[in-house]
Each structure stands twice: as structure tokens, then as C-alpha cells.
Amino acid sequence: MVTGRRWSEDEIRQVLVLYLRTPFGRLHSSNQDIQALAARLGRTPGAVALKACNLAALDDSLPRKGMGNASKLDRKVWEDFLAQPASLLPIYERSAATTEPAHQPSGLADTDARRISPPADTTGEERPAQVMRRLGQDFFRRMILTSYEQRCALTGLDDPRLLIASHIVGWKEDASIRLHPANGICLNALHDKAFDRRLITFDENYRLVVAEDIPPQTRKKLQDMSARRLRMPARFLPSQDFLEHHRKCFHDRQTGSHFSF
Numbered sequence: 001m002v003t004g005r006r007w008s009e010d011e012i013r014q015v016l017v018l019y020l021r022t023p024f025g026r027l028h029s030s031n032q033d034i035q036a037l038a039a040r041l042g043r044t045p046g047a048v049a050l051k052a053c054n055l056a057a058l059d060d061s062l063p064r065k066g067m068g069n070a071s072k073l074d075r076k077v078w079e080d081f082l083a084q085p086a087s088l089l090p091i092y093e094r095s096a097a098t099t100e101p102a103h104q105p106s107g108l109a110d111t112d113a114r115r116i117s118p119p120a121d122t123t124g125e126e127r128p129a130q131v132m133r134r135l136g137q138d139f140f141r142r143m144i145l146t147s148y149e150q151r152c153a154l155t156g157l158d159d160p161r162l163l164i165a166s167h168i169v170g171w172k173e174d175a176s177i178r179l180h181p182a183n184g185i186c187l188n189a190l191h192d193k194a195f196d197r198r199l200i201t202f203d204e205n206y207r208l209v210v211a212e213d214i215p216p217q218t219r220k221k222l223q224d225m226s227a228r229r230l231r232m233p234a235r236f237l238p239s240q241d242f243l244e245h246h247r248k249c250f251h252d253r254q255t256g257s258h259f260s261f
Contacts, residue, residue: 007051011041011043012055012074013088013091014037014091015048015051015052015055016055016077016081017088017091017095018033018034018048018095019052020088020143020181021142021146022034022146023149023234024056027053027056028049029045029048029049031045031049034049034052050069051074054070054071054074055074055077055078057069058070058074058075059236061182061237082180082181085177085179085180085181086132086136086178086179089132089139089179092135092139093135096138140165140167140178141164143165143179143181143184143236144166144181144185145165145186146234147186147233147236148185148186148231149233149234150163150186151163152186152191153186153232153233154187154188154191154208154227154230154231155191155225155227156227157188162189163186163187163189164186164188164192165186166184166185166186166191167183167184168184168185168238168242168243168245169245173245180239180242181235181236182236182237182238182242183238183242185230191226195246198253200222200250201243201246201247202230202238202246203247204240204243205229206229206238207229207230208222208226208227208228209247209250211250211253212254213254
């Protein structure tokens with residue numbers, strides 16, 4: 001086991017991918033996923049766990065902090081990820097092909113990384129585009145469900161088969177933020193559909209807002225089965241800029257202003 005050497009950018013990016021799909025409570029050296037990555041990097045599990053905790057300190061959207069010893073290179077990797085989340089997909093694909101995270105539940109819209117490729121008869125440019133889309137969706141789902149501790153932010157439902165990593169700004173609306181961690185909220189399938197169709201939104205205080213054109217009985221069901229305010233994630237607070245865009249689309253749909261779906 002080699003010790004005392006400097007961390008490379010690629011190594012830190014590999015730890016970041018693991019961090020993004022590992023709950024805070026499992027960032028320790030006895031975690032099998034951390035042990036597996038440590039073996040691949042030729043480092044100790046303790047060193048990998050410490051690096052993951054240092055990366056946790058860089059999420060300034062929430063008060064929870066890591067060890068506070070992040071290096072300049074750690075910060076660069078973190079900032080590059082936020083600026084271009086899709087840049088981690090090759091590392092995510094490589095790590096997923098090597099091992100699946102322990103205790104990672106499956107569910108709706110979840111893709112087994114080993115079956116991410118489309119059918120073999122898909123050819124040309126279409127195939128890599130489909131692969132990257134499926135890979136990106138899987139990466140985004142795992143990251144968002146981890147952030148919300150595998151629970152719907154409105155209802156507390158904890159069955160992953162009923163949970164969706166909901167995009168605030170839709171997948172087709174802005175490719176640059178499709179995989180941004182602040183562009184996701186973990187919702188159950190019903191509220192996800194309502195959110196996607198701009199039948200509900202969330203105000204500046206993350207409180208649930210239901211459209212005026214929802215039938216009274218449906219409105220009552222949507223409200224009765226949910227909290228009035230989003231439960232905050234363990235990491236990556238939903239962006240108010242992204243939510244403001246969603247609120248505009250929500251109001252435009254009700255007024256008939258140049259928004260359709």
C-alpha cells in the first residue's frame with residue numbers, strides 16, 4: 001500500500017463520484033464501497049473516507065460540513081463538477097462497471113449500470129447518445145436519492161420503487177444543468193407527475209403551491225398526503241434560481257402564456 005503521495009485530479013474525481021452516491025453516515029473506512037475504491041487506488045480506506053469528508057465540506061448550500069481540510073485541487077474538482085456535472089459520467093460509468101454501491105436500492109427510472117447500453121442493433125451516433133442519456137439519468141437519480149436519504153421530500157415515502165429524481169428545470173429545457181445536483185428533488189411518482197406538468201410548484205420558502213385549476217378533490221388529496229413544505233436534503237439544497245424558472249412556467253401554464261407541454 002503506497003502512502004504519502006499526493007492525490008491526483010483523477011483520484012479525487014473518483015472519490016467525488018463515490019461521495020455523491022454515499023450517505024453522510026457511511027463515509028467511513030468500514031464502508032465496503034470505500035474499501036473497494038481504496039484498493040483500486042492503492043490507498044487506505046481511511047484516506048479515501050477522509051478525502052470524501054473533505055469534499056463534503058465544500059457544499060456551501062447547507063450548514064453541514066466535513067472535516068474542513070479541502071485542498072486547492074479538491075476545490076477545483078468540486079467547482080468543475082458544479083460547472084459541468086456531465087464531466088463525471090465517464091468515471092461514473094467506469095466505477096459502476098467495476099462494482100455497484102452496497103445497499104443501493106433500485107426503483108422506478110433506476111437503471112442497472114451493467115445494462116445501461118441500448119440494444120446491439122442501435123448504430124451510428126444514436127447509440128452513444130442513448131448510452132449517455134441513460135447513464136446520466138442513472139447518475140442523477142442515485143445522486144438525488146442519496147441527497148434526500150431515499151425519502152420523498154413531501155411525503156416521507158421511503159420505497160424507492162415509488163421515488164423519482166424530479167428535475168426542477170426539465171431535461172429538455174437546459175442541457176447544461178440536466179445533472180446539476182441543485183436541479184433535483186426527490187418526489188413520489190404522483191407529486192413528480194404533478195410537478196413535471198406544472199400543476200404544483202414550490203415558493204421561495206419551499207412551501208407547496210397547488211395550481212388554481214386543480215379540481216377541489218384532487219387538490220385536497222395532493223395537500224393532505226404531503227407536508228406543506230419540502231423536507232430539506234442532507235446535501236445540495238434545491239436552487240432558488242431553478243425554482244424561480246419552474247414557478248414562472250407554473251404561472252404561465254395557468255395564464256396560457258407561451259408555455260406548453
